[in-house]
Amino acid sequence: MKRMVEFTVNGETREMAVDTCRSLLDALRDDVGLTGTKKGCDVGDCGACTVLIDGEPVNACLVLAVEAEGRSIETVEGLQPGVDTLHPLQDAFMRHGASQCGFCTPGILMMAKKLLDDNPRPTDEDIRFGLSGNICRCTGYTKIFDAIRSAAREMEAARS
Amino acid sequence: MRRFDYHRAETLEHASRLLAELGDDTFLFNGGTDLLVEIRERLRRVRNVVDIKQIPGLSDITYDETRGLTFGALVTVGRLERLPLVCQRYPNLRAAFASLGSIQVRNRATVVGNICRASPSADTIPPLVADGAFVHIYSRTNMRVVPIAEFFTGPGRTVLAKGEIVTGITVPPAGDTAGKAYIKHGRRKAMELSTVGVAVSLSMEEGVCCDIRIALGAVGATVLRAPQAEAMLRGTRLDASAVRSAADKAMEECTPISNVRASADYRRDMVGVLTGRAIKQALETFA
Ligand SMILES: Cc1cc2nc3c(=O)[nH]c(=O)nc-3n(C[C@@H](O)[C@@H](O)[C@H](O)COP(=O)(O)OP(=O)(O)OC[C@H]3O[C@@H](n4cnc5c(N)ncnc54)[C@H](O)[C@@H]3O)c2cc1C
Numbered sequence: 311m312k313r314m315v316e317f318t319v320n321g322e323t324r325e326m327a328v329d330t331c332r333s334l335l336d337a338l339r340d341d342v343g344l345t346g347t348k349k350g351c352d353v354g355d356c357g358a359c360t361v362l363i364d365g366e367p368v369n370a371c372l373v374l375a376v377e378a379e380g381r382s383i384e385t386v387e388g389l390q391p392g393v394d395t396l397h398p399l400q401d402a403f404m405r406h407g408a409s410q411c412g413f414c415t416p417g418i419l420m421m422a423k424k425l426l427d428d429n430p431r432p433t434d435e436d437i438r439f440g441l442s443g444n445i446c447r448c449t450g451y452t453k454i455f456d457a458i459r460s461a462a463r464e465m466e467a468a469r470s
Numbered sequence: 471m472r473r474f475d476y477h478r479a480e481t482l483e484h485a486s487r488l489l490a491e492l493g494d495d496t497f498l499f500n501g502g503t504d505l506l507v508e509i510r511e512r513l514r515r516v517r518n519v520v521d522i523k524q525i526p527g528l529s530d531i532t533y534d535e536t537r538g539l540t541f542g543a544l545v546t547v548g549r550l551e552r553l554p555l556v557c558q559r560y561p562n563l564r565a566a567f568a569s570l571g572s573i574q575v576r577n578r579a580t581v582v583g584n585i586c587r588a589s590p591s592a593d594t595i596p597p598l599v600a601d602g603a604f605v606h607i608y609s610r611t612n613m614r615v616v617p618i619a620e621f622f623t624g625p626g627r628t629v630l631a632k633g634e635i636v637t638g639i640t641v642p643p644a645g646d647t648a649g650k651a652y653i654k655h656g657r658r659k660a661m662e663l664s665t666v667g668v669a670v671s672l673s674m675e676e677g678v679c680c681d682i683r684i685a686l687g688a689v690g691a692t693v694l695r696a697p698q699a700e701a702m703l704r705g706t707r708l709d710a711s712a713v714r715s716a717a718d719k720a721m722e723e724c725t726p727i728s729n730v731r732a733s734a735d736y737r738r739d740m741v742g743v744l745t746g747r748a749i750k751q752a753l754e755t756f757a
């Protein structure tokens with residue numbers, strides 16, 4: 311069974327017929343063509359598929375594409391403010407070596423963006439709590455935390 | 471993923487009719503954090519899902535001093551976790567909500583879905599049982615309200631009949647004499663199902679415990695009360711020796727099994743430790 315859905319992805323309106331049992335994750339990757347969002351486990355455990363729906367982080371593997379009707383979705387592709395500019399988080403991740411194989415990175419970036427939007431000066435505990443649904447098998451997390459702390463400082467400085 | 475059809479219910483009546491007409495293998499679809507996982511891991515045969523998230527009137531949260539806290543079937547764990555009222559008056563619920571899955575999961579998972587799945591290790595059930603919550607149930611012929619302790623009939627099983635839908639939950643008011651706690655015990659802090667969960671809700675008058683309910687999660691086919699341990703504590707000042715003997719009694723009252731997460735013996739020992747600890751934590755409200 312297919313159904314028409316209309317939603318916005320990174321500010322752009324999309325209308326399409328999607329299979330009703332398709333996850334939002336598969337629809338984003340295979341129908342919309344945005345493969346930045348990753349599929350690690352497909353059952354809510356790893357956080358690699360984290361996207362923001364109406365500003366709230368969710369696991370795109372545990373959302374059906376038909377549920378996106380009328381909603382606004384942000385993925386890692388929407389993070390860059392312009393073609394040649396990086397989001398401070400992306401920049402900090404590169405400088406700190408916070409991404410190794412990179413599979414967890416899109417989900418962690420979206421989660422970290424939400425964290426810093428809500429709480430510009432997170433404590434280490436806030437960062438740990440905020441990322442507890444995102445698994446990284448490479449970095450040992452230390453560099454990820456360093457990058458987020460550093461991005462928070464830079465974003466704060468840019469605002470003042 | 472195994473194929474299924476998706477239906478969007480406009481009203482409770484519509485959802486209930488769909489459940490009856492579409493036959494077996496039709497399930498209500500709420501936050502989907504259990505249902506979609508079970509479909510993907512082929513733990514449940516599903517032909518149709520009935521999405522109830524567009525039904526109006528199921529997203530409200532209200533509180534008043536006589537009735538208590540009432541929230542609808544669509545209210546997510548994350549929304550309740552962030553509610554100042556829950557943080558201040560229901561530290562037991564707050565602890566259970568904040569310990570369930572991840573932020574991403576909590577933004578989708580509902581409390582009503584958590585109780586309807588009826589897992590013995592579900593985190594929201596012990597504090598709701600200890601608080602004596604009520605479950606509101608809709609059917610096309612008869613609406614009923616069931617005390618949550620009577621809602622579960624076994625692991626994954628509830629009193630819900632075909633076509634019945636839970637519309638919300640009411641938790642009695644949290645008075646000034648009430649102390650509450652929920653302690654979840656797992657192998658790690660986050661993204662972990664509980665090995666044992668203990669909830670205590672009690673009330674104190676002039677230093678004497680006039681009421682106490684102890685609910686034990688993941689140590690029986692359903693979440694259990696510990697009625698004999700509770701009886702030993704009512705009318706006492708909850709001093710260390712009374713708490714010690716009641717915690718020993720709670721260890722006798724639970725019926726744990728061994729599985730991948732822990733052995734039955736370990737779970738029983740933890741019931742003893744955590745019952746004492748939860749009572750102490752509930753009393754800190756008055757400190
Ligand atoms: C990664 C991950 C981690 C998790 N960690 C925890 C944890 O630590 N602790 C814990 O307790 N749980 C945990 N869970 C499970 C938890 O998310 C679910 O139990 C959730 O609360 C179910 O709510 P839902 O809205 O997602 O329900 P759904 O999946 O939509 O539904 C669950 C069941 O309830 C039925 N149902 C839903 N709404 C109604 C209704 N109104 N009336 C009648 N029946 C209904 C459905 O048909 C289905 O059978 C975890 C899940 C995931 C994916």
Ligand code: FES
Nearest residue numbers: 350351352357371
């Ligand atoms: S792919 Fe969705 S949480 Fe792992």
Ligand code: FES
Nearest residue numbers: 410412446447448
């Ligand atoms: S960088 Fe490889 S999983 Fe995180």
